[in-house]
Amino acid sequence: MKRSLRSFAIAALLAVPVLLVGAGGAWSADPIHIALSAPLTGNFAEYGQLFQKAIDLGVEQINAAGGVKGRPIVIDVGDSKADPKEAAALAQKFTSDSKIVAEIGDFSSTACLAAQPIYDRAGMVQLSPTASHPNFAPGSQWSFGIVGTQAGEGPFMARYAVQKLGKKRLAVLYINNDWGIVSKDLFIKAAKEMGADTVAVESYFETDKDFTAVLTKLRGQKPELLYIPSFYNEAALISKQREKLGWTDVTMMGPGSLYSPKLLEIGGDSVNGLYTSAAFFPKDPRPEVQKFVKGFEAKYKATPNTFAAVAYDSINLLAFVIGKVGTDRKAIRDEMAKVRDYPGVTGNITFTERRDVVKEYRQLVIKNGEFTLYDK
Amino acid sequence: MLLSQVVNGLTQGSLYALVAIGFVIIFGTMNLVTFAHGEVYMIGAFVGYFALSVYHLPWWVALLLGMAAAWILGVLIEKMAFRPLRAAGHMPPLLITIGLSIILKDLAVVVFGAENRPVPSVYETTIRVGGVSVSVLQLVILALAGALVLALQLLLKATKIGRAMRATAQDHEAAYAMGVNVNRVFNISFALASALGGAAGVMVGIYYNTVYPAMGGTAGLKGFAACIFGGLTSIPGAILGGLILGVVENLTVQFISSGYRDVVAFVVMVLVLVLRPQGLLGKKLRTV
Numbered sequence: 174m175k176r177s178l179r180s181f182a183i184a185a186l187l188a189v190p191v192l193l194v195g196a197g198g199a200w201s202a203d204p205i206h207i208a209l210s211a212p213l214t215g216n217f218a219e220y221g222q223l224f225q226k227a228i229d230l231g232v233e234q235i236n237a238a239g240g241v242k243g244r245p246i247v248i249d250v251g252d253s254k255a256d257p258k259e260a261a262a263l264a265q266k267f268t269s270d271s272k273i274v275a276e277i278g279d280f281s282s283t284a285c286l287a288a289q290p291i292y293d294r295a296g297m298v299q300l301s302p303t304a305s306h307p308n309f310a311p312g313s314q315w316s317f318g319i320v321g322t323q324a325g326e327g328p329f330m331a332r333y334a335v336q337k338l339g340k341k342r343l344a345v346l347y348i349n350n351d352w353g354i355v356s357k358d359l360f361i362k363a364a365k366e367m368g369a370d371t372v373a374v375e376s377y378f379e380t381d382k383d384f385t386a387v388l389t390k391l392r393g394q395k396p397e398l399l400y401i402p403s404f405y406n407e408a409a410l411i412s413k414q415r416e417k418l419g420w421t422d423v424t425m426m427g428p429g430s431l432y433s434p435k436l437l438e439i440g441g442d443s444v445n446g447l448y449t450s451a452a453f454f455p456k457d458p459r460p461e462v463q464k465f466v467k468g469f470e471a472k473y474k475a476t477p478n479t480f481a482a483v484a485y486d487s488i489n490l491l492a493f494v495i496g497k498v499g500t501d502r503k504a505i506r507d508e509m510a511k512v513r514d515y516p517g518v519t520g521n522i523t524f525t526e527r528r529d530v531v532k533e534y535r536q537l538v539i540k541n542g543e544f545t546l547y548d549k
Numbered sequence: 550m551l552l553s554q555v556v557n558g559l560t561q562g563s564l565y566a567l568v569a570i571g572f573v574i575i576f577g578t579m580n581l582v583t584f585a586h587g588e589v590y591m592i593g594a595f596v597g598y599f600a601l602s603v604y605h606l607p608w609w610v611a612l613l614l615g616m617a618a619a620w621i622l623g624v625l626i627e628k629m630a631f632r633p634l635r636a637a638g639h640m641p642p643l644l645i646t647i648g649l650s651i652i653l654k655d656l657a658v659v660v661f662g663a664e665n666r667p668v669p670s671v672y673e674t675t676i677r678v679g680g681v682s683v684s685v686l687q688l689v690i691l692a693l694a695g696a697l698v699l700a701l702q703l704l705l706k707a708t709k710i711g712r713a714m715r716a717t718a719q720d721h722e723a724a725y726a727m728g729v730n731v732n733r734v735f736n737i738s739f740a741l742a743s744a745l746g747g748a749a750g751v752m753v754g755i756y757y758n759t760v761y762p763a764m765g766g767t768a769g770l771k772g773f774a775a776c777i778f779g780g781l782t783s784i785p786g787a788i789l790g791g792l793i794l795g796v797v798e799n800l801t802v803q804f805i806s807s808g809y810r811d812v813v814a815f816v817v818m819v820l821v822l823v824l825r826p827q828g829l830l831g832k833k834l835r836t837v
Binding site for chain 2 (some may be wrong): 211375389439
């Protein structure tokens with residue numbers, strides 16, 4: 174009995190270092206902490222979880238390749254629940270934690286703008302994968318946006334609608350949040366300058382799923398093209414319900430936020446002939462794109478969309494910058510502002526003096542249930 | 550145009566009404582408000598999704614499975630959450646339902662994932678009646694909602710358990726004294742209400758072609774509003790409340806703006822309640 178107890182104790186002692194090594198991985202250096210603020214629950218949970226998946230994949234690849242200067246990256250995740258108040262509270266938490274060197278997030282422009290003053294006061298990089306409100310990045314020296322702004326995409330889509338497709342009577346159905354409003358305004362302004370009329374403008378709220386009433390109303394104005402600055406889930410529902418109402422003599426178009434396999438999955442036949450754009454295209458042969466797409470497909474059994482791609486670019490860009498200048502919060506900001514021609518999966522990333530990027534978009538159209546490049 | 554909006558509104562309203570009836574049954578018999586009803590509806594919708602999209606069963610089988618799942622969930626919720634607290638007054642069960650609603654929703658996010666799942670359409674053809682386009686599915690939903698309500702009335706008026714439910718609703722202590730198994734009545738009432746919620750969930754999934762874990766939130770709110778609007782304990786009132794809510798919302802979109810649909814719907818509701826605190830068809834006396 175006594176002997177077995179002693180041998181148990183020795184075995185336990187011997188096991189301790191093994192367990193420690195096991196828990197800490199093979200790393201001898203301290204990890205680098207990066208925070209992620211994203212809506213993991215709530216109305217935008219789907220997008221927040223895409224962020225997390227893409228960033229987990231990015232971190233896995235970075236750490237497998239030896240980490241950043243021999244140190245592994247660790248992500249501290251916070252759930253902002255698609256609520257600006259929560260995003261601000263997370264900003265307080267992250268900035269007061271001295272281990273955290275920079276932050277990725279949030280998803281919506283609204284949440285990013287709410288958290289911005291806190292990152293600004295504390296002096297920490299706030300890198301949003303998706304905020305495309307033109308006022309976001311210029312609002313603070315510490316804020317960066319990498320998805321491109323609606324100041325670029327709105328006029329691009331207007332040119333596509335008016336000059337390429339020759340549509341003169343337009344209607345807009347937009348999501349009623351900061352991003353939706355500015356997307357709508359910039360599209361309508363650009364379309365007007367090109368000589369097109371916007372005959373009807375309607376909005377919906379992020380929890381709305383019934384668009385039959387608003388579509389019936391828009392149809393009464395007989396627009397040739399319906400532009401929908403919204404997300405792919407709602408766009409799919411709008412398209413389906415339009416088809417069910419028997420409204421077939423209208424062309425549908427929306428910005429790059431529609432670009433997702435989910436649009437095809439939920440929208441079915443009704444999204445055939447829908448025009449959109451994308452800065453990220455999974456069939457792009459560039460090696461960084463293929464590394465991302467293959468890795469994502471292997472890990473999650475699904476094709477990544479734009480939302481996953483911009484999140485993946487965010488973590489890789491941060492790792493690249495930290496690899497150059499180390500973990501000082503201010504040094505990261507200064508180096509980030511100097512980034513030129515970084516090869517992201519969503520295209521080249523070059524920060525303007527406003528700390529946002531100018532994207533190159535491709536014109537896409539859905540044909541036979543697939544996104545294809547529009548080449549006319 | 551006006552008529553199309555009314556048809557759209559009636560379809561949407563009949564779905565609100567099915568959720569609202571669940572609240573009425575539960576409040577009528579148990580004198581209790583549940584905030585987990587929207588989540589029961591969501592679980593029903595997910596069962597319908599699996600039946601339709603994964604196992605490719607006919608839509609009516611999906612509907613029955615969704616109702617059955619919601620029924621079972623209702624039985625469990627009543628047994629585990631309400632029965633032990635029967636003597637505890639109003640507040641504790643109310644708080645428990647709020648907790649349950651959060652648990653069920655977050656559990657659904659963990660188990661099913663947060664993303665929207667596609668549900669295939671049925672009866673997609675639209676027919677035009679005098680310049681109004683109506684989809685066959687809209688007619689099916691209206692007919693089905695009507696049939697479920699008729700079946701419910703039949704159950705309440707013509708069966709023994711229905712009589713027991715009405716007796717319990719009037720005075721559950723007196724009913725108990727007369728030999729009614731009140732526990733069983735409560736359990737069946739709650740399960741019945743849940744099954745109707747599940748039916749609404751499956752039909753909403755088919756109508757809007759999508760299900761997702763957060764779908765119960767708005768549905769629960771609208772159904773509860775329709776139930777109060779109609780008179781809290783009156784089934785015809787809940788139906789009327791649901792239909793009016795749906796039609797007012799759709800007409801608001803047509804004549805004012807889509808941004809005001811909820812504002813106008815709830816302003817109408819508040820005005821009616823100010824003038825008629827018992828709701829449209831509510832009585833001072835509590836009956837199912």
